[in-house]
Amino acid sequence: MGNKNGQSLTSLALRKFKKNFWGVLSFVVIALMAFIAVFAYVFSPDKTRNANWGDLAIHSKPPGFAVTMLHFEKDERAFSDYFFGSEVPSRKIAILDYKIQGDSLTYWEYAADPSLAVSKTIALKSFGPHITPEVFNKDFISKQKFILGTDSQGRDLLSRLIIGSRVSIAIGFVAVFISLLVGIFFGAIAGYYGGRVDAFVMWLVNIIWSIPTLLLVIAITLALGKGFWQVFVAVGLTMWVEVARVVRGQVMSIKQMQFVTAARALGYNNRRIIINHILPNSMAPVIVISAANFASAILIESGLSFLGLGAQPPVPSWGGMIKDHYNYIILGKPWLALAPGIAMLLLVLAFMMVGNALRDALDVKAE
Template sequence: MDKTGKSLTGLALQKFRRNLWGVLSFIFITLLLLVAVFAYVLAPDKTANANWGDLAIHSKPPGFTVTMLRLPGNGNRTMAFSEYFTGIKNPQPKVPILNYAINGDSITFREYSTDPDLSVTKTLPLSEFSLTDGKTFEKEYISQQKFLLGTDSQGRDLLSRLIIGSRVSLSIGFVAVLISLVVGIFFGAIAGYYGGKVDAFVMWLVNIIWSIPTLLLVIAITLALGKGFWQVFVAVGLTMWVEVARVVRGQVMSIKQMQFVTAARALGYRNGRIIFNHILPNSMAPVIVISAANFASAILVESGLSFLGLGAQPPVPSWGGMIKDHYNYIILGKPWLAMAPGIAMLLLVLAFMMAGNALRDALDVKSE
């Protein structure tokens, strides 16, 4: 095929499409993005943060099924449009039961318990449910609920927590990488273009930050900003810009010697225009590659912070927090509680790394 008529972008896309693992990784990341955006549409538990749970059904294995009785409360209302993205904040209460019997105008049920001898028997009049017909009651208030991945230590649906927790991992990747790109490109560009004392100062700052262990620096920034969802994003982003700055600096130092930059100076263009309109667009290929790797690093750092209790705070689900809550269950014969978020994190990080490798090969002008 004649490649002379194709742009560099077209050639890079063609090479990327030939990389099977890169394409599969890109598809996986795209699907996970859709899952994160429509998490409350896909999650079985549609309460905010998938936080409904009952200690009576804690740590149940995958495929666990229980009879659920909805209690009088907020009514069986349909979800508002905004709740498809935020979850239901005031759900109708429900309770897992072992069995039930409708006697006339009342219902008698036994609450679920691992030991049936310890279960509590309760009776409620059907009038509290605004019903008097037993068949209608069974249809509207009794259901079978299946937990595909089982329940966690608080009796919450593990699959729902896993789906909604993907939002934290993907958000930390996007926000942290965006912050690192903005800060890193700015410092790297001015250091590479102006050189001299500006370059010496920026490289001194980069070396100082790089000499501090990443996790220790993130913990220090997190403690300064406070524990929380957005504070973690900022903290991780502020520790990842140094690598971007070094790459951009090297690219700018190389490109500023080229003839088109000399021509731009001769035409009287301002330094800012030369940097942002002429030099940076020609130095983005390695930045794109390093951004994919930084996505994976940000996800791992956030998971480490959540494991230490400094990440997203309960009840917000995060994969690192789920591992922290359940790692001791591995030796208690219930390894799936920690393995499920661990495998999800492994697949996401692996997908970003393989996509980054595919981008590196596709953007390498020296390769075929």
């Protein structure tokens, strides 16, 4: 199909979408966040699995905090660590100062009050044979800066934020994929066959629709068990009803059109008519709903994590980070909860703006 200028509806929609500044900007934000999530351990300052290295001596430090680190072994990483994180965290400790005297090293562990710092002396050869002060300063001493500060466990907040983006973005993709599979199936058969099939599907949709989403997700999560993938499946199984209602309405309208009647006259079976002829012409509103469901899935997962039913520790998630630090807002350290909250706000807002832009772009009547 095309318009009077010979342009396809897809090219028209794409051209209209490109003209929407906020839609394009939101799409860029989503693409950037997805790229960062995929290569999270490349961008994360902390390369340990789940960015879980921490030192309680430097807990709850403000953004920009810098400290000297003493490494007890050379900081070497395998190539896979940049994609999956290092299972064995590097042995290091935050220190205030150190000095080398002969064959021994004396260092003072970091303390908020320098007068309370504890000093320890160890043999320099414990770092390796023939270690000179110059080699020691180069390989075993570093200055580490925490751009967003540290959390209540002394972990790098920026690293936890970056690794946590994997959970929020993955829950969107998986939950929306599950909701599309289930919703399109039930919506298509209800709209095409009608009668008792339609009555049963709508009865099921109304039952699920009447249950508060969070309570339904909690029930499914408890049935499947706590875990990473269980949450994804639980969220997906609660979001298909809206897809089913929209697909049902679209199918009921499209099945009356002449090209469907012609397909029946040619002897095509119902499955071929639904999959090849009806569904491709009913996807526009489904795409818009999917963008909104992305945002809803992120918020639901965050709510579950806040309640302790989402991604389980030590896996970082934005909802879990807010849960761990929301009380710090009144303790003068609001950035610990605001950082994941703002990240979540930007991602959800971006998906909503893309959904609005797609709705306008796919509105053929407006052209």
